[in-house]
Amino acid sequence: MLSVNNVRVHYGMAEALRGVNLQVAKGEVVALIGRNGAGKTTLLKAITGLVKLREGEIHFQGKRISGMPAHEIMRLGIGHVPQGRQVFGDQTVEDNLILGAYTKIKQQPRQVREWLEREYTRFPRLKERAKQMAGTLSGGEQQMLALSRALMSDPELLVLDEPSMGLSPLYVKLILDTVTQLRSEGKTILLVEQLAAAALAISDRAYVLSSGQVEMSGAADELLHDEKVVRTYLGA
Template identity: 50%
Template sequence: MLELKDINVSYGAIHAIHDVSLTVNDGEIVSLIGANGAGKTTILHTITGLKKPSSGIISYDGKDLIKTEASKIITLGMAHVPEGRHIFPSMTVFENLEMGAYIRNNREEISESINEVFERFPRLKERKKQLAGTLSGGEQQMLAVGRALMSKPKIILMDEPSMGLSPLLVKEIFAIIREVHRQEITVLLVEQNAKMALSIADRAYVLETGHISMSGDAKELLNNEKVKKAYLGL
């Protein structure tokens, strides 16, 4: 479904991403783990066209994403839940969800999708007229995921969805990711919480200072001694 081959990304003289290659197959949850500053967010920004690579290939369902305008990528069935959520704080919950469906035209289907989001996230339904900026961190993350679902994506890229949340809310967010996946949506998950990310993923990649240092079955990486020591605090 999604393939990166020998991607290099620079910020001026800083070579941030070095020959990164990874694949995400249809129906998978693939995790990209690594320390803060390793380049995980840069990779997602490069996939979604927010940052152009200096070299390499990015293909999605056979389409060249590097040659595709960032504003057009969402129309291909790809949604991005960014780090820090980036909901529209001065708009209501309902209006945020409507914004997630801006590429769609059928009002009846959009209304059905909003009801589906409210069924999945009852707290959002309770707060549908509330300004999004007044929601708690966990509720804002639910809204960010719900907004992404409104575009009817085939794949969702999630960037640090558990950041800044309490342990109880972290468990809830990961349960939401599992539920999204059960809806036949492929997931590329960027996370610093390596234990949680590896526990729900099919496969995973470990990113260290812009390089892929390890990759393979997520459960095997969860039991890898190097991963345990570097990322699981064991």
């Protein structure tokens, strides 16, 4: 479904990604782990069109998307939950959700309403807060909103950037349980997560990024028990 080939990204003179290759097949959950500054967020932004490539190509469902604007990539079926949530604080919860489906609301208004109810069922707290300004929500509630907003476009691929960051243990469990549920529903997910052990536990495969390069890759269960990964990334 997703193919990243020899991708290089620069910020000025600094090289953030150095020849990264990555594959995600339909129905997989693929984790991307690594230390802060390894290039994980930059890679997600490259995939979703938020940063330009210096070199390489990215293909989604057989179509080259590198060089396309972000809104066109979204139309093709990639949903992005950015680091830090980035909800529209001066809009209501429901407005945020509907904005997540803006590419489809004219063509599929009835479907969008069904998706809205689906997200309210997934996170009943959002229904309780539907008319509340998103900026007044707690961090955990905003993360639920950011995730549901991305799902409102019914994406073929969901890209999650540090969904547990800054959350209480209760909300961390809720968000990771939701990712597990989405996996059981067959959703394809590319996951960047600071809790490396938790990410590996709910993923099929994983890549370890270090200094802008893929250092290791393989089955998530194998990496979860790899001595180097355990020592370097899992805090053991």
